[in-house]
Amino acid sequence: MKSTRKFPRGRIAFFVTSNIHKFNEARRILAKHGVATALLKVETVEIQDDSIEKIAKTTAAEAAKKCSLPIIVEDAGLFIEALNGFPGPYSSYVYRTIGTKGILKLMKNTKKRDAYFHSVVAFCSPKEPPKCFHGKAKGKISLEAQGSRGFGFDPIFEPSAGGDKTFAEMTLVEKNNCSHRAETLRKFVRWYTSAFKRRF
Ligand code: ITT
Numbered sequence: 001m002k003s004t005r006k007f008p009r010g011r012i013a014f015f016v017t018s019n020i021h022k023f024n025e026a027r028r029i030l031a032k033h034g035v036a037t038a039l040l041k042v043e044t045v046e047i048q049d050d051s052i053e054k055i056a057k058t059t060a061a062e063a064a065k066k067c068s069l070p071i072i073v074e075d076a077g078l079f080i081e082a083l084n085g086f087p088g089p090y091s092s093y094v095y096r097t098i099g100t101k102g103i104l105k106l107m108k109n110t111k112k113r114d115a116y117f118h119s120v121v122a123f124c125s126p127k128e129p130p131k132c133f134h135g136k137a138k139g140k141i142s143l144e145a146q147g148s149r150g151f152g153f154d155p156i157f158e159p160s161a162g163g164d165k166t167f168a169e170m171t172l173v174e175k176n177n178c179s180h181r182a183e184t185l186r187k188f189v190r191w192y193t194s195a196f197k198r199r200f
């Protein structure tokens with residue numbers, strides 16, 4: 001009998017995150033490549049480090065061990081050139097404390113507004129060390145917050161590939177056409193689907 005399952009067995013990625021917006025962005029990208037995404041909530045301790053790759057790898061290894069499954073985590077940060085890369089790996093803390101308003105205040109009277117988002121996906125299975133994929137979205141910090149979609153620093157980030165719209169003024173599909181996360185996940189899913197074919 002022909003299978004009616006949309007996603008064949010094994011074509012599923014377990015995404016460990018506490019952020020539903022990230023999950024929704026990822027779900028669409030992976031589905032386009034025939035991979036379903038399951039949201040897993042796993043208690044992990046996020047280390048503080050200057051490298052988002054190291055943070056992603058450590059979290060992925062801990063989560064894979066805890067749930068005995070091959071999983072992915074994605075870690076991202078906003079790097080502002082005039083602030084020497086701040087908040088970078090500390091984006092989560094900075095968002096929770098000073099937020100977008102605080103960043104705009106720090107950038108007041110600053111003409112050089114170049115910034116980028118850097119995203120790392122770490123894939124880890126209980127038997128293998130983590131494997132990482134990277135993506136970047138270049139752009140600038142807007143003069144004021146614009147738009148109400150998305151999350152985090154979306155209202156103050158204008159990607160170079162997005163005209164003069166901020167991420168928060170874009171639909172999810174538009175953001176996925178030019179975001180750091182989309183670039184990283186596309187690299188991951190190409191590897192994941194070919195690794196799957198090789199192994200099974
Ligand atoms: P996890 O549970 O997946 O770790 P998180 O929200 O803590 O979710 P990150 O550590 O990767 O995610 O992100 C750190 C912060 O950077 C996040 O809280 C946002 O404020 C910001 N950020 C990350 N990706 C973003 C994006 O696509 N748009 C806007 N802000 C983003």
